[in-house]
Amino acid sequence: MPEDRMPHPRTVVLHIGRHKTGTSSIQNTLRHNRARLLERGVLVPESLPSNLSGFFLNVFSKRPEKKRHNVQHGFDRALIQAQGQQMLDRLAQEVDGFAGDRIVLSGENACTLKPDEVAQVRDRFATMLAPAGGQVDFRVLLYTRNxxxxxSSAIQQNIKKNNTLLEEYKRFVLRNSVGWYxxxxxxxxxxxxxxAVELRSFETACATPGGLIGNFLTANGIAPEGIAPQRANDSIADEIAEFLSSPHMPKRPPDQRGSWSAGFDLSAADQDILFAIRGSKGGLLTASEQAGLWEAVAGDMRFLEQEFGISYRSGDTAGPAPFGAVFVxxxxxxxxxxxxxxxxxxxxYLLDRPAPCDPAQTQPGVDS
Incomplete structure (x- = not known):
């Protein structure tokens, strides 16, 4: 085909994270507005889950059987590979019937792939997602966060999911923060x-007139008009996260917890009530832990500022004071x-804490 008759390259957006930067809201918005986006020449594959973290890891990771979800469910490599191939086949079939110029794939755990695994992403998608006789222009987007x-957000989410306790996951997060970006x-x-790779500030995106969703869409050449944002994955209050990790939280016996479970003995009704309590956010690290974290990530912060103009400073995460009036x-x-x-x-738990909250003032008028 003569060069002047070659089809325009198709843009493939790979939204690879980061976890805790509004990824669920972005994915829910893409899914909710799939038909409208398709009318604009943008494919959000219906053949795949909204969150492609499992897809990226199962298809492109060298050892997918070691991933938490697969270990929890006893999935071996043969089964994972078979499921991955089925997803690829469905995606290929869907793309064959697509004539638009843009495909969006979002999975926050894709950012954890190693370089040789990332190369497989490129090699596989460069042919599978290209238009007939054409090529693919890849765009990789990752959001950053203070x-x-x-x-704090990652810690509270793992507590909320009943995966781990505060001090256990705190050590994991702090240990894995160095040089991440x-x-x-x-x-x-x-x-x-x-x-092809852009890092954007989650905080700056949220502060723009169109919010995070508008920022994401415009960054990827998609008009935000008429796209209804879908919020997801609200965090819980620090006070509740600390209670769940405390010795006062009822827990199941160890033999009834399963893999990677903190064992909280909570009914669905109790969860809904506790998780709806508003309170402090972002205060799960002590002052000394925060200072140590800033020191550990200093190199990463310099990198973000020099390469992408993203600036984070200690002290700019202050939120509501713990055990404030709203919480009470x-x-x-x-x-x-x-x-x-x-x-x-x-x-x-409240009686055991040196906090400005008097349980006597909040005692229910029923036998406890």
Missing amino acids: PVSYA QRIHAAWAGVFGAA DDLAAALPRLSPPVRRGLLA
Whole structure:
């Protein structure tokens, strides 16, 4: 085909994270607006899950059987590979019937792939996702977040999911923070080229007139008009995260917890009540832990500022004070509705803490 008759390259957007930067909201928005986006020549594959983290890891990771989800469910490599191939086949079939110029794939755990695994992403998608007789232009996007804010958010989410306790996951997050952005950028820019990889500030995106969703869409050449944002994955209050990790939280016996479970003995009703209590956010690290984290990520912060103009400073994550008026009001409304064991545990936790919250003022008018 003569060069002047070659079809325009198709843009393939690879949104690779980061975890805790609004990825669920982005994915829910893409899914909810799939038909409208398709009318604009943008494919959000219906043949794949909304969150492609499992897809990226199962298809492109060297050892997918070692990933947490697969270990929990007892999936071996043969089964994982078979499922991965089925997803690839469905995607290829869907792309064959697509004539638009843009495909969006979003999976926050894709950013954890190693360089040789990233190369497989490029090699596989360069042919599978290209238009007939054409080529693919890849665009890789990752959102960043203030390290203290990220650490607190990641910790509380794992507690909320009943995966781990506060101190256990805190050590994991702090240990894995050093050089994170530089490693991810090196892996993806080394394969796709630095010009194809962009890091954007989650905080700056949220503060723009169109919010995170508008920022994401415009960054990827998609008009945001008429696209209804879908919020997801609200975090829980620090006070509740600390209670769940405390000795006062009722827990199941170890032999009834399963793999990677903190063992919280919570009914669905108790979860809904506790998770709706508003309170402090972003304060799960002590002052000394925050100082140590800033020191550990200093190199990463210099990298973000020099390469992408993203600037983070200590002290810019202050949120509501713990055990404030909003928390106390929500607590007073929640206590009568909790099951007796959880209510007793929560009151014992409050009594055990040197905090400006007097449980006597929030005692429910029922026997605890």
